[in-house]
Amino acid sequence: MRQISKLLRYDKILKNQSSNSLFQLNKQLFQNSSNINLNSKRIIFQTNYNNQNHKNNHHINYFSTNTNSNSNSNSNSNSNDFYSSNSNRSVGWWLLGCSSLIFGVVIIGGITRLTESGLSITEWRPITGILPPMNEIEWQIEYEKYKNSPEFQQIHNWMKIEDFKRIYFWEFLHRILARGVGLSFLLPFAWFISKGKISKPDIKMCSALFAGICGQGALGWYMVKSGLEETIAEAPPRVSHYRLAAHLGLAFSIYMGTLQTSLRVLLPQYAASSQLIPFTRNIKKMRMITGMLSGLIFTTAVSGAFVAGLDAGLVYTTFPKFGDCWIPDELFLLKPNWKNFFDNETTVQFDHRIFAGLSTIGIGSLYSIARFSAKGALWQALPKRIKFTMNAVLLALFFQINLGIATVVYSVPVSLAASHQAGSLTLLSTIVWLMRELRRLRL
Numbered sequence: 001m002r003q004i005s006k007l008l009r010y011d012k013i014l015k016n017q018s019s020n021s022l023f024q025l026n027k028q029l030f031q032n033s034s035n036i037n038l039n040s041k042r043i044i045f046q047t048n049y050n051n052q053n054h055k056n057n058h059h060i061n062y063f064s065t066n067t068n069s070n071s072n073s074n075s076n077s078n079s080n081d082f083y084s085s086n087s088n089r090s091v092g093w094w095l096l097g098c099s100s101l102i103f104g105v106v107i108i109g110g111i112t113r114l115t116e117s118g119l120s121i122t123e124w125r126p127i128t129g130i131l132p133p134m135n136e137i138e139w140q141i142e143y144e145k146y147k148n149s150p151e152f153q154q155i156h157n158w159m160k161i162e163d164f165k166r167i168y169f170w171e172f173l174h175r176i177l178a179r180g181v182g183l184s185f186l187l188p189f190a191w192f193i194s195k196g197k198i199s200k201p202d203i204k205m206c207s208a209l210f211a212g213i214c215g216q217g218a219l220g221w222y223m224v225k226s227g228l229e230e231t232i233a234e235a236p237p238r239v240s241h242y243r244l245a246a247h248l249g250l251a252f253s254i255y256m257g258t259l260q261t262s263l264r265v266l267l268p269q270y271a272a273s274s275q276l277i278p279f280t281r282n283i284k285k286m287r288m289i290t291g292m293l294s295g296l297i298f299t300t301a302v303s304g305a306f307v308a309g310l311d312a313g314l315v316y317t318t319f320p321k322f323g324d325c326w327i328p329d330e331l332f333l334l335k336p337n338w339k340n341f342f343d344n345e346t347t348v349q350f351d352h353r354i355f356a357g358l359s360t361i362g363i364g365s366l367y368s369i370a371r372f373s374a375k376g377a378l379w380q381a382l383p384k385r386i387k388f389t390m391n392a393v394l395l396a397l398f399f400q401i402n403l404g405i406a407t408v409v410y411s412v413p414v415s416l417a418a419s420h421q422a423g424s425l426t427l428l429s430t431i432v433w434l435m436r437e438l439r440r441l442r443l
Contacts, residue, residue: 085265088197092265094188095206099258101184103425105177106251110421112174113308114414117167118239119151121175122228124221130179132172142168149228150237178220182213205261212254216247223247241309242342248305252298255425256432263436272441275381280443282373289366290435296362297431300355301424307352312345313412319405322350356404359427363397366390383441389434396427 085092112118122145123129133139143161146152146168152159159167189206192198198206223243276283307313322328330346340347370390371379379387400423407416 085202085261085268086199087202087265088192089266091192091198091202092262094192095258095262095265098181098185099255099262101177101181102251102255102258103422103429105174105181106248106255106425107418107422108170108174108177109248109251110308110418111414112170113244114412114417115167115170116151116156117170118174118224119149119227119237120146120164120167120171121224122146122149124224126179126217130176132168139165151227154237175220178217182210182217185210185213202261202265205257209254209257209261212250212257216250216254219243219247219250239309241306244309245302245305249298249302252301252425252428256294256298256428259429259432260436263433267436267440269440269442272443273381273383276441277443279373279378279381282369282378283438283441283443286366286369287435287438289362289369290431290438293359293362293366294428294431294435296355296359297424297428300352300359301428303348303352303355304421304424306342306348308417310343310345310348312349312352313408313417315345315349317408317411319408322346356401360397360401363393367394383437386434386437389430389437393427393430393434396423396430399423400427 121129121142133142139161143164146164156163185206189198189210193203223239223246226243227237227239272283316322316328320326328346328350330344331350332340332344332347334340334344341351342348367390369378370382370386373379400420403416403420403423407413407420410416
């Protein structure tokens with residue numbers, strides 16, 4: 001019995017131990033399952049949190065990537081397109097105003113030359129020369145200085161002091177406006193730099209333009225000085241046509257640079273429509289032709305300075321022929337032959353007409369590409385601004401051709417000749433504008 005009772009007790013103990021073990025095992029399993037659930041919840045939460053962070057990070061990176069891609073595209077466009085800027089728009093409006101002032105100075109300079117007023121002021125005083133003669137004594141002093149010049153002694157010896165005042169007015173106005181351009185450029189430029197409104201590339205560009213403006217003043221006096229020097233009796237006193245061409249060429253260069261920079265700021269790039277993608281090659285060809293045309297029109301204008309400096313517009317006053325000939329006989333009178341392109345009045349006028357004709361053909365070719373490529377599909381796909389600008393180029397060309405013909409036929413009157421010079425700047429302006437509109441397209 002004792003053995004049986006021991007066995008029963010032992011069995012009970014085993015059951016209790018097994019139940020306790022089972023309880024401990026279940027408890028441990030429950031804890032493990034709880035930990036597993038808790039850990040799984042933590043994992044799920046952490047996964048969701050990470051996914052959310054990944055989404056957020058992806059969202060941020062998306063804009064950052066866009067920004068970088070935009071900056072990269074901008075940097076690429078900056079490397080491929082000279083006409084891109086990050087400056088404040090007010091910088092663009094300021095430069096546009098400066099280009100308008102330069103336009104006016106160039107026209108006044110043309111009138112000054114046409115009225116033979118350029119040698120009326122015989123000194124260069126950049127600071128003290130901002131005031132005209134204020135009384136009769138000062139006028140008499142300036143008049144006496146002019147009477148000692150070769151131009152007065154050989155050409156204008158008939159002039160009285162009242163006649164002198166009229167030509168003095170145009171030269172003084174030209175010089176004072178040129179000083180105004182310098183101040184209107186320098187003072188706002190310094191302000192924009194101090195306010196951080198102008199980008200570094202534009203600072204470099206504007207610094208070069210201001211250096212050109214300062215150099216233009218010195219070059220203008222260098223040109224005038226050539227007309228104040230003693231000349232041989234057979235040659236009338238006048239400024240060097242080489243220096244005149246350099247003076248006009250630098251003025252046109254400053255004008256183009258100022259206008260291009262202003263349009264680069266005011267007219268940023270934008271993505272081209274899907275309709276233009278098939279015409280990418282045509283657009284690039286139009287860009288190339290427009291750039292070449294700007295150079296050709298510039299060359300035509302500089303050749304016009306040689307025509308003006310040599311009075312070559314008076315050699316032949318017929319159009320389209322040169323007298324009774326299509327090609328004049330006096331093209332190569334000078335030796336060596338290259339001198340004829342710069343010193344022979346007939347050749348200089350002939351060259352100017354050739355350059356004008358090439359410009360006309362080039363603009364016509366550009367319009368034909370835009371208007372008739374793919375049976376007019378390119379013209380339909382082009383933005384309205386580009387089509388408007390191309391029509392403006394054609395209109396400016398039409399007026400310029402007619403002004404040029406009228407200037408020759410009527411023997412270079414002041415009004416027509418000045419209008420013709422203004423027409424050349426207007427035509428160049430429309431080409432620069434068209435070039436910008438084409439380069440705005442991000443293809």
